[in-house]
Amino acid sequence: MNFPRFALERWQSTYENSVEYNLSESGVHPLTVGELGIPQENLAKCRLGYGVSNGTERFRSLVASLYKGATERNVLATIGAAEANLISILRLLEPGDEVAIVLPNYMQTYGLIQALGGRIVPIWLRPEKEWLPDPEEIASRIGPKTKLITFCNPNNPTGSVFGRATINALAAVADRYGSWILADEVYRGAERIGEETPSFWGEYPKTIITGSLSKAYGTPGLRLGWVLASEETIEEVWSYADYTKIAPPALSDLVGCRVLEQRDRILERTRRLLNQNWPNLKNWLDSRPGLFEYVPPKAAAICMTRYHARINSSVLAERLRVERSTLIVPGDQFLLDGYIRFGFGNEASYLLAGLQRVGEMLDSVR
Numbered sequence: 001m002n003f004p005r006f007a008l009e010r011w012q013s014t015y016e017n018s019v020e021y022n023l024s025e026s027g028v029h030p031l032t033v034g035e036l037g038i039p040q041e042n043l044a045k046c047r048l049g050y051g052v053s054n055g056t057e058r059f060r061s062l063v064a065s066l067y068k069g070a071t072e073r074n075v076l077a078t079i080g081a082a083e084a085n086l087i088s089i090l091r092l093l094e095p096g097d098e099v100a101i102v103l104p105n106y107m108q109t110y111g112l113i114q115a116l117g118g119r120i121v122p123i124w125l126r127p128e129k130e131w132l133p134d135p136e137e138i139a140s141r142i143g144p145k146t147k148l149i150t151f152c153n154p155n156n157p158t159g160s161v162f163g164r165a166t167i168n169a170l171a172a173v174a175d176r177y178g179s180w181i182l183a184d185e186v187y188r189g190a191e192r193i194g195e196e197t198p199s200f201w202g203e204y205p206k207t208i209i210t211g212s213l214s215k216a217y218g219t220p221g222l223r224l225g226w227v228l229a230s231e232e233t234i235e236e237v238w239s240y241a242d243y244t245k246i247a248p249p250a251l252s253d254l255v256g257c258r259v260l261e262q263r264d265r266i267l268e269r270t271r272r273l274l275n276q277n278w279p280n281l282k283n284w285l286d287s288r289p290g291l292f293e294y295v296p297p298k299a300a301a302i303c304m305t306r307y308h309a310r311i312n313s314s315v316l317a318e319r320l321r322v323e324r325s326t327l328i329v330p331g332d333q334f335l336l337d338g339y340i341r342f343g344f345g346n347e348a349s350y351l352l353a354g355l356q357r358v359g360e361m362l363d364s365v366r
Ligand SMILES: Cc1ncc(COP(=O)(O)O)c(C=O)c1O
Pocket: 026, 079, 080, 081, 082, 083, 106, 152, 156, 184, 186, 211, 212, 213, 214, 215, 220, 224, 225
């Protein structure tokens, strides 16, 4: 089986801890364990045996409480949304199946579908439409052969948010042909403005939702996520997880419960960081007329930015890394050359210093 290189993850995991300025991250500045106020004795008492295979009941109940009508039996704990997406695709996809994938997107599902012999029907979001799906266009690309429709909402890399009307329309399209929906909602809760992103949960029975504590919560190092689906589908997906991890780490489950118990406070911090930093990035982009075009992101600490300079995005990103020790994500890694994705979830002084290096680089190539 041939897995295509997951360019974005290889790029970030190779360099994000070695550059001086990492502007490639899509989540907010991570929390420390100390900031979660976990009593020392609880940590000390945590026994490091195998954790509970599908996640502790407490963790699953806390996750279920984020989705109307869900119970802990609808939840399977995973190693991040990454494992959640993997085992969901393993459950749903057979070689030769047609999969409609809304792009641009985090390219994990795209690569997995290719590796497992799925046939991809790309459906592109466009900046002229604020990176929002056109349900009519989607309806015209879906048919009886469509096994699965997959998207992420809020969207990576554009930060757009599909609202309730779009979700209803997507559910209606899937229902027409009995297609599955795989909705990656890992950025739900990281809205910079507006209400919390509506979940796909409860719209349509053949739905799998994936999520995690990585992005909106600022705790990616816990590597804790979930699959949310009907009880029957959870049982099926769980049997793949026996092969991929046995159980989520007990320590992460314990800390993860504490994160979810303080959800409101943590999401407030996330929103504060996003709103403190967005004006810094926006002002910087706007101070270079003619160079950049962007749609302001509604959620996630990312801005997909078109640049007007004659240089390929991967070449630009590599030169920035090597010559200025600054990491951004080249649009190439989302199949969108001519763009770069800025992450702005870090502290303001760090962001501004990193942006200065990007500016110097662009000035030198213009
Ligand atoms: C849309 C999307 N899904 C899943 C993931 C993986 O997240 P996790 O850290 O929860 O495994 C990412 C990471 O960037 C992402 O952007």
